[in-house]
Amino acid sequence: MRKPKEPRSRKMSGRAFMIGIMLLGVAALAVRLIVAFPHGGFMSDQQLFVDWMEQVRQRGLASVYIEGSNINYPPIFLLLMDLYRSVVGWFGIVPAAGELSFKGVLIVLDLILLAAAVPLTHSMGRTRSRFFVLALLALNPALIFGSASWGQVDMLHSMLMSATLLVLPNLPLLAGVLFALALLSKFQAVTLLAVLGIYFLRRLADRHGIRPLALFAAGFAGILGITAVFFARASGLQAMVKGAYLSAVGMYPQVTMNAMNIWYYFIGTSPTTPDTTRLFGTLTLRSAGFLLLALFVAFAAVYLWKSRLDASSLLKSAALVNFAFFMLPTEIHERYSVPALVMSIFVCLYDRRWAIPTILLSLGVTANLWMVQAEAIGIYTGLIVVYVNVALLLWMVVALCGELRKRHGDRPVFDDVDKPSGSIHEPARFSRSE
Incomplete structure (x- = not known):
């Protein structure tokens, strides 16, 4: 199928x-350094990470979950x-x-992930929409604040989750x-299981999903198998699973841990x-x-079941699921909205x-993070962010x-099952509304 012509105004020359x-790369590095130098960030998180770094040095990664503590x-x-x-350490x-001596690992990770976004978006050509997405990733205030100021690593699993859907x-x-x-980066990636499950069920229902499912399972099992063997050889597999995935569940039994979601006064409950x-x-x-x-996961499943199963519909359904995960359950932390933000950026x-x-979501996440780090959470200023977040969640559903409705009126929903568009190797097909 020939690639549809892009309007001239949307194309950029190769140069x-x-x-x-x-x-963008220079600006991304510069702004992160500018932010990192004067702001210490969330010290308890960073001190914990530095302590883990030392524990791994002393005991080795394979044994650290057995012999270490608080990991x-x-x-x-x-x-x-x-x-x-x-x-x-080679440089003393x-x-x-x-300090930048620690935040450097987060800044380097950001830059590597931003570089990976260039080939991930290659199918869009040299268009302004692609450049907009790359710029929004590189200069996003929430992503910059989360790593260069706060000192967290949410960009890593968020990009891996988004990349999974882009190439699937x-x-x-x-x-x-x-x-x-x-999943080996952050347990929150488990939220993709609902989207992946519906994707493969729909493919199997149309008798086109056995080979893709087998390939996906092979890649998934290969990495987890290597990981399991690595820790099992040191008798640390059980300790790793317990420490990395089970130990933090239920640690903060209150309705919200600084997340500006529905439990932050919106429905009448205080955070504590x-x-x-x-x-x-x-x-x-x-x-x-x-x-x-x-309920929101069920709606996302219905949407995906009736979609083309392309990268666009996968990202949209996953963005809704992840934002609903931030907005609706209890015990949610302020940073759990980052995967939904990164997926929404790629939807663009x-x-x-x-x-x-x-x-708007970028600004809301930034405000939430800043208020927590600066210990400047006010009930009414926080509620402004909550109202914006609720409006965005409902907008996604609408x-x-x-x-x-448009797809139901236009044509049968199964026409494009064998021809996924919008993925890493095939140009997206834009509708008039896009």
Whole structure:
């Protein structure tokens, strides 16, 4: 199928595009350094990471979950921190919390992930929409603040989750590898299971999904198998699973941990309300949150089932699921909105209507992070962010409903099952509304 002609106003020359990409890289590094120097950030998180770095140095990654203490992140970040410590150690640098010596690992990770976004978006050509997405990733205030100021690593699993969906239609083996790496980076990546499950069920229902599923499973099992053998040889597999995936569950039994979601006064609950509080004598607030999330996941599943199964629909459904995960369950932290933000940015490759909502989401995430780090959370200023977040969540639902109605009226939904568009190797097909 011939690539549809792009309007001239949306194309950039090869020279201009490459110069723009290089300038974005320089600006991304410069602004992160400018932010990192004067701001110590969230010291308790960084001090914990520096301590983990030292524990890995002393005990080795394979044994650190057995012999170490207070380690509740999966192993990928520990491995990356240990590699960083070794490299900077050649120059006599000892990472310290609140300083560039530690934040350097986060800035380097940001730049690597931003560089990876260039080939991930290659199918869009040298267009302004692609450059907009790359610029929004490179200069996004929420992503910059999260790493260069706060000192967290949410960009890593968010990009791996998004990359999984971008390559899934055409490269299921690589998608399986990326999803395994995402789970080995942060447990929140498990939210993709609903989207991946519906994707493969729909493919199997149309008798086109056995080979993609087998390839995805092979990539996924290969990475997890290597990881399992690595830790099992040191008798540390059980300790790793318990520490990285189970130890933090239920650690903060209150309705919200500084996340500006519906539990932050919006429905009448203060942040410190125990989520074991019962409604009508039977249903706990925690259970109510999961039921609300289940409704949004079910809607996302219906949308995906009736979609083309291309990268655009995968990203949209996953963005909704992840933002609902931030907005609806209890015990949610302020940073759990980052995957939804990164996915929404990539959606802008295919649908320009998501641009303004994504910018608003970026500002909302930034405000939430800043208020927590600066200890400047005010009830009413926080509620402003909550109202924006609620409006964005409802907008996502309305936007996807509109697509369902339009697709139902235009043509059968199964026409394009064998021809996924918008993936890493095939140009997206834009509708008039896009």
